[in-house]
Amino acid sequence: MYLRYMPPMGIYETLYAFLGAFGTYMGEPGTNPWSQGFPRTVALPDGPPLPSTVTVTSEHRKYPKAWGLPALREAIAAYYRQSYGVEITAENVMVFAGGRPAIVALLLFLEPDIEVRLASTEYTPYYDVLERLRRPYHLVHSGVDNGFRPPIPAYTAPREGRTLMLLSNPCNPTGVTRTGEELAALVAASAQDGLGLLVDEAYELLHDEPVSALAHVDDIERGNLFVVGAATKGLQAPGIRIGWAVAAKRHIEVLANFSSFGMGGVSHPSQCYAVELLDPERMRHVRTAVPAFYAMQRERYGRAFEDLGLELFSGDGGFYHWCRLPHGWTAQQLNERLFTRGAAILKGTDCDMERLGDDSPLSSFFRFSFGPLAPESFEADIALLGEALGEMRS
Numbered sequence: 001m002y003l004r005y006m007p008p009m010g011i012y013e014t015l016y017a018f019l020g021a022f023g024t025y026m027g028e029p030g031t032n033p034w035s036q037g038f039p040r041t042v043a044l045p046d047g048p049p050l051p052s053t054v055t056v057t058s059e060h061r062k063y064p065k066a067w068g069l070p071a072l073r074e075a076i077a078a079y080y081r082q083s084y085g086v087e088i089t090a091e092n093v094m095v096f097a098g099g100r101p102a103i104v105a106l107l108l109f110l111e112p113d114i115e116v117r118l119a120s121t122e123y124t125p126y127y128d129v130l131e132r133l134r135r136p137y138h139l140v141h142s143g144v145d146n147g148f149r150p151p152i153p154a155y156t157a158p159r160e161g162r163t164l165m166l167l168s169n170p171c172n173p174t175g176v177t178r179t180g181e182e183l184a185a186l187v188a189a190s191a192q193d194g195l196g197l198l199v200d201e202a203y204e205l206l207h208d209e210p211v212s213a214l215a216h217v218d219d220i221e222r223g224n225l226f227v228v229g230a231a232t233k234g235l236q237a238p239g240i241r242i243g244w245a246v247a248a249k250r251h252i253e254v255l256a257n258f259s260s261f262g263m264g265g266v267s268h269p270s271q272c273y274a275v276e277l278l279d280p281e282r283m284r285h286v287r288t289a290v291p292a293f294y295a296m297q298r299e300r301y302g303r304a305f306e307d308l309g310l311e312l313f314s315g316d317g318g319f320y321h322w323c324r325l326p327h328g329w330t331a332q333q334l335n336e337r338l339f340t341r342g343a344a345i346l347k348g349t350d351c352d353m354e355r356l357g358d359d360s361p362l363s364s365f366f367r368f369s370f371g372p373l374a375p376e377s378f379e380a381d382i383a384l385l386g387e388a389l390g391e392m393r394s
Helices: 010-022 070-084 099-108 125-133 152-156 180-189 249-262 268-277 280-307 331-339 375-393
Strands: 093-096 115-119 137-140 163-168 195-200 225-230 243-246 320-324 365-369
Touching: 010 331, 070 093, 070 243, 070 268, 070 280, 093 099, 093 249, 099 125, 099 195, 099 225, 099 243, 099 249, 152 163, 152 180, 163 180, 180 195, 243 249, 280 320, 280 375, 331 365, 331 375
Parallel strands: 115 137, 115 163, 163 195, 195 225
Antiparallel strands: 093 243, 225 243, 320 365
């Protein structure tokens, strides 16, 4: 075999198992995509319409620029300037085919001696990326005892050698969100010698007050701060595969050099569509409508889950609930009952960066996504989940 074997990311194991049990791909009509991390891709109640077309000219059929379409880079920079008061330009922005490729590229080009520091409960692909790139990493404890909210000093504490702090904010899977002084402390630490910070802000808009580390930046050119965003969640367009990294110009130069040989740029028409999404007037509407819709969903699903006997450890961001099953039941056992009913959740063990398997403290936890769910599916969702839990009790 010429290629080194690599297993799929944890959630895909659930998706493949679901397909084998139910006979249909998750997300198809008749299924309940509670395990899926994607948003509604139609206009939200009181939200702006999504562009339905994009003009493609002969110019857009040419190779895209390595660092991204100039109009999109400027639109992204302008959005952050207007929303968070940060002084950046288009030269501080690099466009990728989604947020995850941006994270992979940043970790790929870290200097060899840099250790990554992240929470022990975090976004599933971080484990896969760190392992495949053979990056050294150190885990900060994140569990029931600290409310899945590790203290900031656990990230910023000095260690031998240089460190890059990595976190999703709001956190996937927990929804815990760092704001105000906490987030400012992380950003300030990234300006110190030997410390850097990579913040994955895929869920930036999914918080009652949208939140970005860039609100706390005095000078983007000082220190080692990397902010990754995407059109995937808050902009409701996962299928266009557009993401970006914001950093000092010297770091953007490295990423553009990588694109010149390892990526070849990003789909020109997709970038044009993203420019439409980031229209300033439209974004003012988005920053109100998106948080409001998902706050409503978060609140009512949370109440219903507690009525079903689930214990919640969810934060106030994202579009997930982070739940613990009673009586030591496992998420695997729940999925076995959900599969036959056309539903699935993400097992907590997939978010365990320690990968402790059956011994994981997250065996009884699961992530429920209300991201793609229509408001009118609520009662049927709760009834179906209650039926599966009732079967477990009996």
